[in-house]
Amino acid sequence: MTRRATLVATAVSLLLILAIYFGSRLLRDFDSALLPYAVATVFLAFGVAYRYTVWISAPGARRLFTKGWGSLFSVENFRKAPTALPRMIATYLGLQKFLGARSHARWAAHQLIFWGCVLAAAITFPLTWGWFTFTSSTGAGPGYEMRIWGFKVLGYDSSSLIGWLLFHGLDIAAVLVIPGASYFLYRRMKDRGAMTGQRFAYDLVPLIALIVVSVTGLLLTFSSIFLHGGGYEFLALLHMVSVVFTLIYIPFGKFFHIVQRPAAVGMQLFKYTARQKDEVFHCRRCDTPIDTAPYVENLEATMRDLKLDFAEWAEYCPRCKRELRGNAYLSHVKKGFK
Structure with a gap:
């Protein structure tokens, strides 16, 4: 398994x-100043692929992987419930409504982290890889062009709202x-329930890393606008180190x-498609509905695989x-105590 995971990674x-x-047009659009970030993403890809391969080698994860991805790409499921997959992606991956049942505050905080990280990844990765480029179209003027793989997709004024949003x-x-x-x-520092089973490297380091990356990124903007670039080189180095560490850490921490x-x-x-077929399994003792029959059968098979x-x-x-x-x-x- 180790050899297979290494080959896949x-x-x-x-x-x-x-x-x-x-994608960078033979490195013509690749910014050498972003090389450490690009190298970190390669290590990220290696770590994610390696751990994912090891993860799905376990019986339970392998069944989850097989059934899950099989359902995602099932033509029959799409034909019978064409809106089910987009709806679940929106509610389960995007809005993560299942977290709201635990706590509205936790759901809101998780949404802030999720959408912030999605936005950062959508900007950082293509820029790091040289897929996106922003070039001036008017010399020293305010006109800019955004190009993807060398093709112009958007022209905008840097002083406009679109320009401000893109730059910030x-x-x-x-x-x-x-x-x-x-x-x-804060919750992990104060809540006894959260403190009981937490581990510093697994639970606290990812949160600290996100805060350090975000704060140093904001300080770069603060330095360029209000300090005329004072301390920018040190902040840029600190930001780069924090980002590289976070990217390399992702496959081995909680963010996996x-x-x-x-x-x-x-x-x-x-499970949803099985419910649509009325394949519901009832308790053998009281006849209460438990879950879908295929899900219960899958769980039993996994437990047998685990002996x-x-x-x-x-x-x-x-x-x-x-x-x-x-x-x-x-x-x-x-x-026995009588």
């Missing part, structure tokens, strides 16, 4: 290097990320769930499980 990294080379897109992303990450950092989430969307679609000898428990509802465990305790454990 190497192939993905080489494909990204080729995409950078040809990363600042907007930072303003979104800072309050969201700060909320979770970002890569795993699309497969979970496929599993939700898998867990209680796969049949998946066929009982949570209340019946608690009652059966209680009766077993009274019959076999407490009885």
